[in-house]
Amino acid sequence: MTSTDTGQRRRGTDVRPVITDLMDEDTILAVAGDAWISLVGEDEVLVPIPGDLPGDVLSSWVDVVGPWTGSVVLTTGRATAEALSRALLRETAPEVLEVEDVEDAFGEIANVVGGSIKAALPGPSGLSLPQVGHAPLVRNPADVCRVEVLWRGEPLTISVQGALPPLPVPSS
């Protein structure tokens, strides 16, 4: 490295931060890994290897509103979301898992991961109740920090993505 980043360009008061200024993939992996170990099971590890998501996917997310505003989004195949819900509920899982059970459990995982992500961001920020369905659109590709992992060999993505479109580029 020969040049020094003074940070002035990105951290000027008139510029809002993008997520990659605030956190990196390793932070997301660490946070998600802790959530999996405690919620899903002691040996339930996330392996940072990308995989191809199936056609039928489900997303769960929470919104963070504060100095940085956006969503923490988990996306995986519907069948994996179901397996995840079953693992979360362990012996308390009902024999037949209703759609609402899966949405509730998958949403709670987004809530827990989102809460830890929020704590690592500049505050104060608010956290929304979890939502489940089709993931919110990425409004600004530069304001996304995303990891792809395998859980029990099945692909899952965790995306921390801004809710706001990019600011117009000032002409220089």
Next chain:
Amino acid sequence: MSLTATSFDWVRELVRKESAIVLQPGKEYLVEARLLPIARQMGLADVSKLVETVRVRPDPENTRRIVEALTTNETSWFRDGDPFTALTSTVVPALLAARGANERLQIWSAASSSGQEPYTIAMLLDDALPNAASRVSITATDLSREMVQRTKAGRFSQLEVNRGLPAPMLVRHFQRAGTEWEVSPTLRRMVTASECNLAAPLPRMGPFDVVYLRNVLIYFDLPTKQSILRRVRDLMRPDGWLFLGAAETTLGVDDSWERVVIGRSSAYRPLKGA
């Protein structure tokens, strides 16, 4: 998955030999997940390459990293709370009465792991004594360099602070640092951490007023237990206090200690003239 059966068996055997912990078949994915970061740090493509490298050229440092990655456990803060209650209820008041106003109390947390025990002691004393940082010094030692570095950093994950640390103490003594929590500068000033192998001759330290040597002796055979207790005693003040783990005792091991019951826990004190 890149892990071959041979690599998995080799790792299993290594961990069993070094830590007496047995990895059950079917835990390949666990080995893969815990060792992949080490492989990547070393610039290797995958875990099988890591195993190959360490097998061909055994290196104690890498061996230790592998074993630690697979065996680390969360430690609670007020683990078996009674020895800590005894510290503030009985031991520290007795020592303060016996020592001069300018004498610093010296406390040793032997086998301090990632730092929960020394910082628990530091928090208790900081809450109990005015200007604790100038009246108490806590020495934390551990066999593992990584654990010593973690203790020096004083940073703990969310999962770690959830283990038995009262919330009022968390907010009083810690600040957020990214996804982790960091102990206050005051506590860090009270704790000095260094590497130390209890089974070998000890460095010049002390003399200590209080020693916490908990859940260490259980791992050693009788002659080693005896020599550890003798070396620890040599580093203690004659009226010092030793705390062992709940399942440990000096009885039948080394008869130069007197057992003192304090509330629901016991401490051991050097017998005069022994």
Next chain:
Amino acid sequence: MRALVIDDSRAMRRIVTGILTNLGYEVRDAGHGREGLDVLDEGWVPDLATIDWNMPVMDGLQFVSAVRSNPAWRRMTMMMVTSESEHTQIVRALAAGAHEYMIKPFTADAFRDKLALLGLLPQEVAL
């Protein structure tokens, strides 16, 4: 011993209820703070309430404040169990009257550690 588990996620209610039931607790649950107050109003006052923060209708902090304002419920121990994990949030909850604070995610062991701190771990199962 009795516990009231308040969380809008039924998965989380099941998990916490499972841990407490295994420890010998008699457990009731509620999906938000208002439902929790309804249980107390029936006269079913537990030894312990575990309380999520972000919930619809009435959030956990409002529930804690409501409980604190009624002397009849004073002996109930309140533990927040929430993904809100900023320093200032924990301080707010303690100031409002919560006794303990458990940050999600947590393990069953961590839950037991907290109960031990509160003196609410039944002795016969304390390992």
